[in-house]
Amino acid sequence: xxxxxxxxxxxxxxxxxxxxxxxxxxxxxxxxxxxxxxxxxxxxxxxxxxxxxxxxxxxxxxxxxxxxxxxxxxxxxxxxxxxxxxxxxxxxxxxxxxxxxxxxxxxxxxxxxxxxxxxxxxxxxxxxxxxxxxxxxxxxxxxxxxxxxxxxxxxxxxxxxxxxxxxxxxxxxxxxxxxxxxxxxxxxxxxxxxxxxxxxxxxxxxxxxxxxxxxxxxxxxxxxxxxxxxxxxxxxxxxxxxxxxxxxxxxxxxxxxxxxxxxxxxxxxxxxxxxxxxxxxxxxxxxxxxxxxxxxxxxxxxxxxxxxxxxxxxxxxxxxxxxxxxxxxxxxxxxxxxxxxxxxxxxxxxxxxxxxxxxxxxxxxxxx
Numbered sequence: 073x074x075x076x077x078x079x080x081x082x083x084x085x086x087x088x089x090x091x092x093x094x095x096x097x098x099x100x101x102x103x104x105x106x107x108x109x110x111x112x113x114x115x116x117x118x119x120x121x122x123x124x125x126x127x128x129x130x131x132x133x134x135x136x137x138x139x140x141x142x143x144x145x146x147x148x149x150x151x152x153x154x155x156x157x158x159x160x161x162x163x164x165x166x167x168x169x170x171x172x173x174x175x176x177x178x179x180x181x182x183x184x185x186x187x188x189x190x191x192x193x194x195x196x197x198x199x200x201x202x203x204x205x206x207x208x209x210x211x212x213x214x215x216x217x218x219x220x221x222x223x224x225x226x227x228x229x230x231x232x233x234x235x236x237x238x239x240x241x242x243x244x245x246x247x248x249x250x251x252x253x254x255x256x257x258x259x260x261x262x263x264x265x266x267x268x269x270x271x272x273x274x275x276x277x278x279x280x281x282x283x284x285x286x287x288x289x290x291x292x293x294x295x296x297x298x299x300x301x302x303x304x305x306x307x308x309x310x311x312x313x314x315x316x317x318x319x320x321x322x323x324x325x326x327x328x329x330x331x332x333x334x335x336x337x338x339x340x341x342x343x344x345x346x347x348x349x350x351x352x353x354x355x356x357x358x359x360x361x362x363x364x365x366x367x368x369x370x371x372x373x374x375x376x377x378x379x380x381x382x383x384x385x386x387x388x389x390x391x392x393x394x395x396x397x398x399x400x401x402x403x404x405x406x407x408x409x410x411x412x413x414x415x416x417x418x419x420x421x422x423x424x425x426x427x428x429x430x431x432x433x434x435x436x437x438x439x440x
Contacts, residue, residue, distance in 0.1 A: 170422025183211025214349030321383020
């Protein structure tokens, strides 16, 4: 753990205060936090592209002395395997919902006091009461970030009838026109919903077989599986794809990318979804730096900016108020930003009791 810097001169204190003023996005970080910052360090962070702006990391580094090297990964299974294989070199890992619980049970991550993180006071109360993110020692397992449900988005220019079921996506008229993220667990969860599985994240062998058959029927219609959500948006924007499986707010992201009008369709069979957060790995010796870094990254101002870029709801209530003050209330409400309680009513993404069977079935279908 890094030592805390001692008392600074008045001049140094004022320089740091000026730096804070220049970085308005660090709104909830007080001068006293900057004056007591840990020594300069860099956290190794395995995450998704929608969790940060490069300039955000740079500004947090400037103010706090703590930076991060962000390494991207495709899905929770990949992040889990990377952490299990490499351990300590990774300080922070982003993860969805029940994957957090799995990694804690396997002693791959450690708990922390969420109230030690400066920005936590701005969270919706439901975000600090996620039952499966509570550790046995009374700590918390993941700093709450955002949430969304899996939605079908379609271009009405080409798709004349709204695809309001998962089964509709297997229609041959959509051959090579669907794009989705390359996530075995997410795609099989959606497939599980499509075939009526009792628990789409933990299917029986018979349910898994039916889900695999569904994905086999879907495969000819898949233009490509992509590593990040931004690529789904680009494919819809340039009209190479007519349909995309993506999260809330995608219609606004496509429009912002210069693309056409796309519309959402919620499948009648139901849908799956995620809440995600930032975890501190068990092997990391940077707990103090993690607390400070996350506190500076997750301010209301930065959360609002990330919402405007990515479209899906965040779990920072103060950021919602920032958005309202900036004239974005209608946009935020259409994306269900002010309905965080819905996050706990979805079929949440999580590991299967037989992850290998899901991986094998996914590879059989998509040739992984």
